[in-house]
Amino acid sequence: MTMRKPVTLLLLFASFAVSRAGVLPDDRADILYHLYDGGGVEIDGPSVLVRKQVGKNVSVVGNYYVDMVSSASIDVVTTASPYSEEREQWSLGFDYLHGNTTMTAGYTSSTESDFDARTYSFSVSQDMFGDLTTLTLSYALGDDVVGRSDDATFSRDNTRQHYGVGLTQILTRNLIATLNFETITDEGFLNNPYRSVRYADPSSGTGYSFEPELYPATRTSNAIGMRARYFLPYRAAVQAEYRFFTDTWGIDSHTAALTYVHPIGPWTFRAKYRWHDQSSADFYNDLFPRPEATNFRGRDKELSTLTSQSLKFDASYEFLQDGWHFIDKGSINASVDFLMVDYHDFSDLTAGAVVGSEPLYQLDANVYQIFVSFWY
């Protein structure tokens, strides 16, 4: 249940089309190993991507991705037992180039023991104004089936729809910028079937008890994101980005990031600082005053007020720059992200303090990636 958001990888299909609508993406293969380690959770696995042009106008991309989860998170240790599970995801996409227009279609299937997700996506990109501007319209439809590992008869459906408009603009010979709107609607069973909320209970030895969470059956979110990348005079680049998010659950957030890219010979080094701050969902409460206190109830720490910061360091080394047989070039990349999350309204119950006076929870996690890429 930890990292199931399969639609994210649709970016694999859309990313190149957005700003290079008149050009098919490069043929390439990537083999990546990822490891997330923090807050009692360890998630690792491979991601393999292969992209190949077929004929003059079509490019095909496939991706295989695995999350192997071992979780003893703060949620798990306070209300359940540690668990292990695996999520497997397959994706297949096609780009069709016609003049200055690129059409992209994709399909993603994600499977785990208690959750299945299928997503269908489609986008159209058009180059305009002498290829200075690229406009992209995108749509994705997701069908999820939520189960329970302890109840074979439990099955609930979700439907997700994504509507996106993206604009990439060359502003000067040194500056490129993008602007994106995205509306996402969900309808169905949106809460976690295992997670509980906490309520005050004087009859309990701890002063509180738990009951199942209950979310609204719909959610609509709107996000606007912008980013700009500037070429510095000594061949380096700096990127600034910002996103505003708001949804019908009452969450508003601001996200900003600054990236610096510096090449030295075959090496490229990147450093990135990212900051995210959000308000809580209207139905979130760390400690409800009584059982069934409100119509909807949630205590998912990701729906709490929080401030998240991360620092990333990334290095890549390019090899085979003169090519070798059918390979044009290769690169090896390694990165680490240090993620720090301060929850402003989520108590750490493992501290064993008196109810209402527990310390707030903090999460530190490290995210490692190492991958090899080949262009051919």
Next chain:
Amino acid sequence: MQDNTILRLLTAALLLAALPACGGIEPWVKPYERDRLADPIMFLDANPVSSAYIQHVYEAREGARGGEGSAGGGCGCN
């Protein structure tokens, strides 16, 4: 409310798409002036498999989502 938002987005997009028909807009950065934008260090998303993964992590750890889809890059030229 939701339908209105989507309708407004689509209308804005269609209006933008129709702009070239008006003509008269000269590209102010010529193709031969885009060498720096074609440098790989200027790609907004040089490694899609990596950026898709880390975005997946952020969406799992935070309450926000979307608005970052157009992670392209490059110069719009061959």
